[in-house]
Amino acid sequence: MQKDIATPIRTQEILKKYGFSFKKSLGQNFLIDPNILRNIVSHAELTEESAAIEIGPGIGALTEHLARTAGKVVAFEIDQRLLPVLADTLSPYDNVEIIHADILEVDVQQMFESQLQNYKDVMVVANLPYYVTTPILLKLLMDRLPIRGMVVMMQKEVADRITASPGTKAYGSLSIAIQYYMEAEIAMIVPKAVFMPQPNVDSAVIKLTRREVPPIQVIDEEFLFKVSRGSFVQRRKTIINNLQSSLPNGKAKKDIIIQALGKVGVDPTRRGETLSIEEFGKLSNELYEEFH
Numbered sequence: 001m002q003k004d005i006a007t008p009i010r011t012q013e014i015l016k017k018y019g020f021s022f023k024k025s026l027g028q029n030f031l032i033d034p035n036i037l038r039n040i041v042s043h044a045e046l047t048e049e050s051a052a053i054e055i056g057p058g059i060g061a062l063t064e065h066l067a068r069t070a071g072k073v074v075a076f077e078i079d080q081r082l083l084p085v086l087a088d089t090l091s092p093y094d095n096v097e098i099i100h101a102d103i104l105e106v107d108v109q110q111m112f113e114s115q116l117q118n119y120k121d122v123m124v125v126a127n128l129p130y131y132v133t134t135p136i137l138l139k140l141l142m143d144r145l146p147i148r149g150m151v152v153m154m155q156k157e158v159a160d161r162i163t164a165s166p167g168t169k170a171y172g173s174l175s176i177a178i179q180y181y182m183e184a185e186i187a188m189i190v191p192k193a194v195f196m197p198q199p200n201v202d203s204a205v206i207k208l209t210r211r212e213v214p215p216i217q218v219i220d221e222e223f224l225f226k227v228s229r230g231s232f233v234q235r236r237k238t239i240i241n242n243l244q245s246s247l248p249n250g251k252a253k254k255d256i257i258i259q260a261l262g263k264v265g266v267d268p269t270r271r272g273e274t275l276s277i278e279e280f281g282k283l284s285n286e287l288y289e290e291f292h
Protein backbone atom coordinates (compact mmCIF):
# COMPACT_ATOMS: atom_id res chain seq x y z
CA MET A 1 0.00 0.00 0.00
CA GLN A 2 1.12 3.56 -0.77
CA LYS A 3 2.55 5.78 1.95
CA ASP A 4 -0.26 8.06 3.24
CA ILE A 5 -0.48 11.58 1.80
CA ALA A 6 -1.78 12.83 5.12
CA THR A 7 1.33 12.64 7.27
CA PRO A 8 2.89 15.97 8.25
CA ILE A 9 6.16 15.06 6.48
CA ARG A 10 4.63 13.88 3.20
CA THR A 11 2.22 16.85 3.13
CA GLN A 12 5.16 19.25 3.59
CA GLU A 13 7.05 17.47 0.80
CA ILE A 14 4.11 17.76 -1.59
CA LEU A 15 3.49 21.43 -0.76
CA LYS A 16 7.17 22.20 -1.27
CA LYS A 17 7.43 20.28 -4.54
CA TYR A 18 4.60 22.34 -6.04
CA GLY A 19 5.36 25.62 -4.27
CA PHE A 20 1.79 25.54 -2.97
CA SER A 21 0.56 28.31 -0.67
CA PHE A 22 -2.74 27.98 1.20
CA LYS A 23 -5.66 30.21 0.29
CA LYS A 24 -7.59 31.10 3.39
CA SER A 25 -10.43 32.41 1.23
CA LEU A 26 -10.98 28.84 -0.09
CA GLY A 27 -11.07 27.30 3.39
CA GLN A 28 -7.87 25.35 2.78
CA ASN A 29 -7.02 23.47 5.97
CA PHE A 30 -5.62 20.10 5.01
CA LEU A 31 -5.76 17.01 7.20
CA ILE A 32 -2.39 15.60 8.28
CA ASP A 33 -3.46 12.67 10.45
CA PRO A 34 -4.14 9.27 8.82
CA ASN A 35 -5.98 8.03 11.94
CA ILE A 36 -8.61 10.77 11.65
CA LEU A 37 -9.02 9.94 7.96
CA ARG A 38 -9.50 6.24 8.66
CA ASN A 39 -12.05 7.15 11.28
CA ILE A 40 -13.99 9.46 8.93
CA VAL A 41 -14.06 6.82 6.21
CA SER A 42 -15.17 4.08 8.61
CA HIS A 43 -18.21 6.18 9.57
CA ALA A 44 -19.21 6.22 5.89
CA GLU A 45 -19.46 2.39 5.86
CA LEU A 46 -18.34 2.08 2.25
CA THR A 47 -17.81 -1.12 0.30
CA GLU A 48 -16.43 -1.80 -3.17
CA GLU A 49 -19.98 -1.51 -4.42
CA SER A 50 -20.26 2.05 -3.07
CA ALA A 51 -19.33 5.34 -4.67
CA ALA A 52 -18.17 8.43 -2.80
CA ILE A 53 -18.59 12.07 -3.76
CA GLU A 54 -15.95 14.33 -2.23
CA ILE A 55 -16.01 18.12 -2.12
CA GLY A 56 -12.59 19.77 -2.01
CA PRO A 57 -9.96 17.01 -2.22
CA GLY A 58 -7.08 19.44 -1.54
CA ILE A 59 -3.91 17.38 -2.12
CA GLY A 60 -5.85 14.11 -1.87
CA ALA A 61 -5.51 13.23 1.84
CA LEU A 62 -9.08 11.97 2.25
CA THR A 63 -9.48 11.03 -1.42
CA GLU A 64 -6.92 8.25 -1.22
CA HIS A 65 -8.57 6.70 1.83
CA LEU A 66 -11.88 6.79 -0.04
CA ALA A 67 -10.24 5.30 -3.13
CA ARG A 68 -8.92 2.38 -1.08
CA THR A 69 -12.39 1.63 0.32
CA ALA A 70 -15.03 2.57 -2.27
CA GLY A 71 -15.50 1.36 -5.82
CA LYS A 72 -15.40 4.87 -7.22
CA VAL A 73 -14.63 8.40 -6.02
CA VAL A 74 -15.74 11.59 -7.77
CA ALA A 75 -14.13 14.70 -6.25
CA PHE A 76 -14.85 18.35 -7.04
CA GLU A 77 -12.03 20.84 -6.51
CA ILE A 78 -12.33 24.57 -7.19
CA ASP A 79 -8.62 25.46 -7.00
CA GLN A 80 -6.96 24.89 -10.37
CA ARG A 81 -3.48 24.90 -8.75
CA LEU A 82 -4.35 21.59 -7.08
CA LEU A 83 -5.09 19.69 -10.29
CA PRO A 84 -1.47 18.78 -11.16
CA VAL A 85 -0.85 17.96 -7.51
CA LEU A 86 -3.81 15.57 -7.40
CA ALA A 87 -2.83 13.98 -10.72
CA ASP A 88 0.48 13.16 -9.08
CA THR A 89 -0.57 12.14 -5.55
CA LEU A 90 -3.53 10.05 -6.70
CA SER A 91 -1.80 8.40 -9.66
CA PRO A 92 -1.78 4.97 -7.90
CA TYR A 93 -5.60 4.93 -7.88
CA ASP A 94 -7.56 4.28 -11.06
CA ASN A 95 -10.99 4.66 -9.48
CA VAL A 96 -10.79 8.41 -8.78
CA GLU A 97 -12.13 11.17 -10.97
CA ILE A 98 -11.24 14.76 -10.18
CA ILE A 99 -13.54 17.42 -11.57
CA HIS A 100 -12.35 21.03 -11.61
CA ALA A 101 -15.46 22.92 -10.50
CA ASP A 102 -17.14 25.00 -7.86
CA ILE A 103 -19.49 22.48 -6.25
CA LEU A 104 -22.16 25.18 -5.95
CA GLU A 105 -22.23 25.48 -9.76
CA VAL A 106 -22.26 21.77 -10.59
CA ASP A 107 -25.24 19.83 -11.90
CA VAL A 108 -24.62 16.97 -9.47
CA GLN A 109 -27.83 15.22 -10.48
CA GLN A 110 -26.60 14.93 -14.04
CA MET A 111 -23.15 13.69 -12.93
CA PHE A 112 -24.97 11.15 -10.78
CA GLU A 113 -26.99 9.84 -13.70
CA SER A 114 -24.04 9.64 -16.05
CA GLN A 115 -21.48 8.15 -13.65
CA LEU A 116 -22.91 6.71 -10.47
CA GLN A 117 -26.04 4.85 -11.57
CA ASN A 118 -24.47 1.43 -11.21
CA TYR A 119 -23.29 1.72 -7.62
CA LYS A 120 -25.26 0.13 -4.83
CA ASP A 121 -25.08 3.26 -2.70
CA VAL A 122 -23.48 6.70 -2.78
CA MET A 123 -22.12 8.70 0.16
CA VAL A 124 -20.90 12.28 0.29
CA VAL A 125 -17.69 12.31 2.32
CA ALA A 126 -15.72 15.52 2.77
CA ASN A 127 -13.66 17.83 4.90
CA LEU A 128 -15.71 20.83 3.81
CA PRO A 129 -14.45 24.33 3.11
CA TYR A 130 -15.92 26.01 6.21
CA TYR A 131 -16.84 29.29 4.52
CA VAL A 132 -19.51 27.54 2.41
CA THR A 133 -20.58 24.58 4.59
CA THR A 134 -24.26 25.51 4.80
CA PRO A 135 -24.79 26.40 1.10
CA ILE A 136 -23.08 23.15 0.07
CA LEU A 137 -25.19 20.97 2.38
CA LEU A 138 -28.43 22.70 1.44
CA LYS A 139 -27.63 22.46 -2.27
CA LEU A 140 -26.91 18.73 -2.05
CA LEU A 141 -30.13 18.14 -0.10
CA MET A 142 -32.34 20.35 -2.27
CA ASP A 143 -30.97 18.65 -5.40
CA ARG A 144 -32.70 15.51 -4.08
CA LEU A 145 -29.76 13.26 -4.86
CA PRO A 146 -30.33 9.58 -4.23
CA ILE A 147 -27.48 9.41 -1.70
CA ARG A 148 -27.44 7.13 1.36
CA GLY A 149 -26.02 9.93 3.48
CA MET A 150 -23.06 12.13 4.24
CA VAL A 151 -20.06 12.09 6.56
CA VAL A 152 -18.73 15.63 6.61
CA MET A 153 -16.31 17.71 8.66
CA MET A 154 -17.24 21.27 9.51
CA GLN A 155 -16.92 23.96 12.12
CA LYS A 156 -18.15 22.49 15.42
CA GLU A 157 -20.55 25.35 16.00
CA VAL A 158 -22.34 24.56 12.71
CA ALA A 159 -22.32 20.82 13.53
CA ASP A 160 -24.02 21.66 16.84
CA ARG A 161 -26.71 23.66 15.06
CA ILE A 162 -27.36 20.96 12.47
CA THR A 163 -27.73 18.17 15.05
CA ALA A 164 -29.59 20.23 17.71
CA SER A 165 -32.87 19.13 19.32
CA PRO A 166 -35.87 21.40 20.06
CA GLY A 167 -35.55 23.41 23.24
CA THR A 168 -31.79 23.90 22.97
CA LYS A 169 -29.90 27.08 22.16
CA ALA A 170 -28.38 25.67 18.99
CA TYR A 171 -31.75 24.57 17.52
CA GLY A 172 -32.99 26.66 14.63
CA SER A 173 -34.04 26.75 11.00
CA LEU A 174 -30.80 25.00 9.89
CA SER A 175 -31.52 22.05 12.23
CA ILE A 176 -35.00 21.79 10.69
CA ALA A 177 -33.88 22.12 7.04
CA ILE A 178 -31.34 19.32 7.45
CA GLN A 179 -33.21 17.03 9.83
CA TYR A 180 -36.27 17.11 7.60
CA TYR A 181 -34.28 15.05 5.08
CA MET A 182 -31.64 13.37 7.22
CA GLU A 183 -31.07 11.90 10.65
CA ALA A 184 -28.15 13.87 12.03
CA GLU A 185 -25.56 12.97 14.65
CA ILE A 186 -22.11 14.14 15.64
CA ALA A 187 -19.67 11.34 14.79
CA MET A 188 -16.56 12.89 16.34
CA ILE A 189 -14.98 16.06 17.59
CA VAL A 190 -11.71 16.82 15.87
CA PRO A 191 -8.76 18.66 17.44
CA LYS A 192 -7.15 21.63 15.64
CA ALA A 193 -3.75 19.95 15.67
CA VAL A 194 -4.67 17.52 12.86
CA PHE A 195 -4.91 20.32 10.27
CA MET A 196 -2.32 22.25 8.31
CA PRO A 197 -2.63 25.17 8.76
CA GLN A 198 -4.63 24.92 11.99
CA PRO A 199 -8.09 26.55 11.76
CA ASN A 200 -9.16 29.18 14.29
CA VAL A 201 -12.31 27.25 15.17
CA ASP A 202 -13.09 23.82 16.60
CA SER A 203 -14.18 21.11 14.18
CA ALA A 204 -16.55 18.14 14.20
CA VAL A 205 -17.56 15.39 11.81
CA ILE A 206 -21.27 14.78 11.44
CA LYS A 207 -23.02 11.79 9.99
CA LEU A 208 -26.25 12.36 8.08
CA THR A 209 -28.41 9.37 7.18
CA ARG A 210 -31.17 9.83 4.64
CA ARG A 211 -34.67 9.29 6.04
CA GLU A 212 -36.85 6.80 4.18
CA VAL A 213 -39.83 9.07 4.78
CA PRO A 214 -39.85 12.64 6.08
CA PRO A 215 -40.90 13.11 9.74
CA ILE A 216 -44.10 14.76 8.52
CA GLN A 217 -45.84 15.07 5.16
CA VAL A 218 -46.10 18.72 4.18
CA ILE A 219 -47.94 20.42 1.34
CA ASP A 220 -44.84 22.36 0.31
CA GLU A 221 -41.31 21.85 1.69
CA GLU A 222 -40.16 25.32 0.65
CA PHE A 223 -43.04 26.82 2.59
CA LEU A 224 -42.18 24.72 5.68
CA PHE A 225 -38.64 26.17 5.59
CA LYS A 226 -40.03 29.68 5.08
CA VAL A 227 -42.26 29.33 8.16
CA SER A 228 -39.43 27.88 10.26
CA ARG A 229 -36.95 30.57 9.18
CA GLY A 230 -39.60 33.21 9.90
CA SER A 231 -40.14 31.80 13.39
CA PHE A 232 -36.48 32.31 14.35
CA VAL A 233 -35.90 35.81 12.99
CA GLN A 234 -35.75 37.13 16.55
CA ARG A 235 -35.09 34.20 18.82
CA ARG A 236 -36.25 35.94 22.00
CA LYS A 237 -39.65 36.76 20.51
CA THR A 238 -42.75 34.58 20.67
CA ILE A 239 -43.80 32.57 17.62
CA ILE A 240 -46.85 34.78 17.05
CA ASN A 241 -44.71 37.93 16.97
CA ASN A 242 -42.15 36.41 14.63
CA LEU A 243 -44.79 35.03 12.26
CA GLN A 244 -46.65 38.35 12.21
CA SER A 245 -43.46 40.06 11.07
CA SER A 246 -42.29 37.42 8.63
CA LEU A 247 -45.45 36.23 6.84
CA PRO A 248 -46.81 38.44 4.04
CA ASN A 249 -49.27 40.92 5.54
CA GLY A 250 -48.88 38.99 8.81
CA LYS A 251 -49.69 41.92 11.11
CA ALA A 252 -53.13 42.41 9.54
CA LYS A 253 -53.73 38.66 9.57
CA LYS A 254 -52.85 38.06 13.22
CA ASP A 255 -56.15 36.31 13.91
CA ILE A 256 -55.63 33.85 11.08
CA ILE A 257 -52.17 32.99 12.44
CA ILE A 258 -53.53 32.56 15.97
CA GLN A 259 -56.27 30.31 14.63
CA ALA A 260 -53.70 28.16 12.76
CA LEU A 261 -51.54 27.88 15.89
CA GLY A 262 -54.62 26.85 17.88
CA LYS A 263 -55.55 24.16 15.33
CA VAL A 264 -52.16 22.50 15.68
CA GLY A 265 -52.04 22.90 19.47
CA VAL A 266 -49.23 25.44 19.66
CA ASP A 267 -49.56 28.20 22.26
CA PRO A 268 -48.86 31.55 20.48
CA THR A 269 -46.60 32.64 23.36
CA ARG A 270 -44.15 29.77 22.79
CA ARG A 271 -40.83 30.53 21.13
CA GLY A 272 -39.87 28.99 17.78
CA GLU A 273 -37.01 27.08 19.41
CA THR A 274 -39.49 24.92 21.36
CA LEU A 275 -41.35 23.57 18.30
CA SER A 276 -40.50 20.14 16.88
CA ILE A 277 -40.19 19.56 13.12
CA GLU A 278 -43.56 17.80 13.25
CA GLU A 279 -45.17 20.88 14.83
CA PHE A 280 -43.57 23.17 12.23
CA GLY A 281 -44.82 20.82 9.51
CA LYS A 282 -48.42 20.86 10.78
CA LEU A 283 -48.28 24.63 11.23
CA SER A 284 -46.97 25.19 7.71
CA ASN A 285 -49.79 23.03 6.33
CA GLU A 286 -52.36 25.15 8.24
CA LEU A 287 -50.83 28.45 7.06
CA TYR A 288 -50.21 27.36 3.47
CA GLU A 289 -53.48 28.41 1.82
CA GLU A 290 -53.39 31.92 3.24
CA PHE A 291 -49.70 32.76 3.03
CA HIS A 292 -47.84 30.73 0.38
Ligand code: SAM
Pocket (backbone or CB within 6 Å): 026, 027, 028, 029, 030, 031, 032, 055, 056, 057, 058, 059, 060, 061, 062, 063, 076, 077, 078, 079, 101, 102, 103, 104, 126, 127, 128, 129, 130, 132
Ligand atom coordinates in the same frame (compact mmCIF):
# COMPACT_ATOMS: atom_id res chain seq x y z
N1 SAM B 1 -9.92 17.20 1.59
C1 SAM B 1 -8.69 17.91 1.89
C2 SAM B 1 -8.19 17.51 3.25
O1 SAM B 1 -9.01 17.04 4.04
O2 SAM B 1 -7.01 17.66 3.52
C3 SAM B 1 -8.88 19.42 1.81
C4 SAM B 1 -10.01 20.01 2.63
S1 SAM B 1 -10.00 21.76 2.73
C5 SAM B 1 -10.83 22.00 4.29
C6 SAM B 1 -11.30 22.28 1.62
C7 SAM B 1 -11.02 22.08 0.12
O3 SAM B 1 -12.17 22.54 -0.62
C8 SAM B 1 -9.85 22.87 -0.45
O4 SAM B 1 -9.08 22.02 -1.26
C9 SAM B 1 -10.49 23.98 -1.30
O5 SAM B 1 -9.70 24.41 -2.38
C10 SAM B 1 -11.77 23.30 -1.76
N2 SAM B 1 -12.90 24.19 -2.07
C11 SAM B 1 -13.19 25.39 -1.52
N3 SAM B 1 -14.33 25.89 -2.02
C12 SAM B 1 -14.80 24.97 -2.92
C13 SAM B 1 -15.94 24.90 -3.79
N4 SAM B 1 -16.85 25.89 -3.78
N5 SAM B 1 -16.09 23.83 -4.60
C14 SAM B 1 -15.16 22.83 -4.59
N6 SAM B 1 -14.07 22.83 -3.79
C15 SAM B 1 -13.89 23.87 -2.97
